[in-house]
Amino acid sequence: MNRRHLLQLLIAGIALPSPLYASAKERITNIRAWHDQEKMRLVLDLSGPLPYRTFELDSPKRLILDLDNALLNASLDDLQLDGSVITSIRTGIQAQGTRMVLDLAGTVEATSFILPPGDGRGHRLVVDLIAKSAMPPLNAPPAQVKDVRQRDIVVVIDAGHGGKDPGAVGAKGEKEKVVALAIARQLAQKINNQKGFKAQLVRNTDMFIPLRKRVEIARKHNADMFISIHADAAPRKSASGASVFALSENGATSTTASWMAKRENSADLIGARDVLSLKDKDPVLAGVILDMSLTSTIATSLDIGKTILGNLGKVAGIHQKRVEQAGFAVLKSPDIPSILVETGFISNANDCRQLTDPRHQKRVAESILTGIKSHFFSNPL
Ligand SMILES: [Zn+2]
Known part of the structure; x- marks a missing residue:
């Protein structure tokens, strides 16, 4: 993580918790990731289903993930991002809940969905990122x-x-x-x-x-x-x-x-x-x-x-x-x-x-x- 990102993380993290945030109902309990050079899957384990939004921003390229009514209760330290399409992940407090900012190495095709409980796990938010260079011509x-x-x-x-x-x-x-x-x-x-x-x-x-x-x-x-x-x-x-x-x-x-x-x-x-x-x-x-x-x-x-x-x-x-x-x-x-x-x-x-x-x-x-x-x-x- 570079200094700028660390600074932004600190600014976001030190902000006084808003009443909404304090009353957040759901927890992000764990974050897992798999990747190769072109594709990446992030899985967020959740305490329950929750509304979320994603959108992309340019210069620099990043994908924003807003999770409403949710508190981040997981560490990002162990995520292996080296060589993936994500260069860093920042998190912040929003009035609505938690915002995650995925800094991207380039243009990606992003899809996301909530997986219901199964395979011994609870609700999960799955985010798939595929580098545009890896996409089929379509x-x-x-x-x-x-x-x-x-x-x-x-x-x-x-x-x-x-x-x-x-x-x-x-x-x-x-x-x-x-x-x-x-x-x-x-x-x-x-x-x-x-x-x-x-x-x-x-x-x-x-x-x-x-x-x-x-x-x-x-x-x-x-x-x-x-x-x-x-x-x-x-x-x-x-x-x-x-x-x-x-x-x-x-x-x-x-x-x-x-x-x-x-x-x-x-x-x-x-x-x-x-x-x-x-x-x-x-x-x-x-x-x-x-x-x-x-x-x-x-x-x-x-x-x-x-x-x-x-x-x-x-x-x-x-x-x-x-x-x-x-x-x-x-x-x-x-x-x-x-x-x-x-x-x-x-x-x-x-x-x-x-x-x-x-x-x-x-x-x-x-x-x-x-x-x-x-x-x-x-x-x-
Ligand atoms: Zn037939």
Whole structure:
């Protein structure tokens, strides 16, 4: 810690405690950190859940963490910050609670969330920082884009099921694998007609491809985005409409989502760790880095999913108004935003009639394209 920081810390620390601070309800009981050169995870153990805010400030770069109604009851002395994206941490008293200032070595992408009690620990505030230089191109600052990015935005389209795996089957034998391929082909054609975009189909014929392989194909093509097309069945024949899914790290957002994921995963099993080459890294660190990468990728996936769902709603009924999350194996690329679109229920008579109609397939593909375009236009690569 340099002298200036020490001084600021002293000024902050010696200030007379405000009545609010004295009556703070929650305690920050411990602070832990893991890092490599580009990524850092800070975990604050809390006595209970509390409101907090983060914001970034420039010159010098720093991330401010305001924890309302909380008293710092932990030492920062043992935190290993050397070689991390954080150069120092300062703390101060605010009327509201505790303020932590993380001085940064450069620009970072920060995400944070409160973890509920689990794994023998109580409430935790998790702050993930990834150095901008370590981010995938998707998150590169626009100023660099012109120099760095000279290739098209690659969308890998996965038509669900295929070959020996027909997927769901409709009342008159309509097969999900056929519907999925038809819509996937339409979408690929429409994407390839767009300047600056390029589509790659995972399968262009009626063939079986294991889920693990589908993820590998996306990686091989350097996908900027992965979209898996389906048309599932439900036990309830009245269930209808399209849904969009993203990966969940901790369980499904609804029973339907969990049920769908189980069905879609049944073709085979895959672990996200299989597709990352972190063998040379410490296993704990590898896990942490994987989690961090997933957290940021899932946020992007949810964003794309929301835009696509909004556009799908203009041409088809919607089953769930929000993007659902579950443990879909095919969405487990840690660094490629991935979504799964259930275009409708093949088990529903009305949906099935539409899904097998080439005009409707075209409309669905068009609406997905509009969603993809509007996402990448507002989040340029
Ligand atoms: Zn399916």
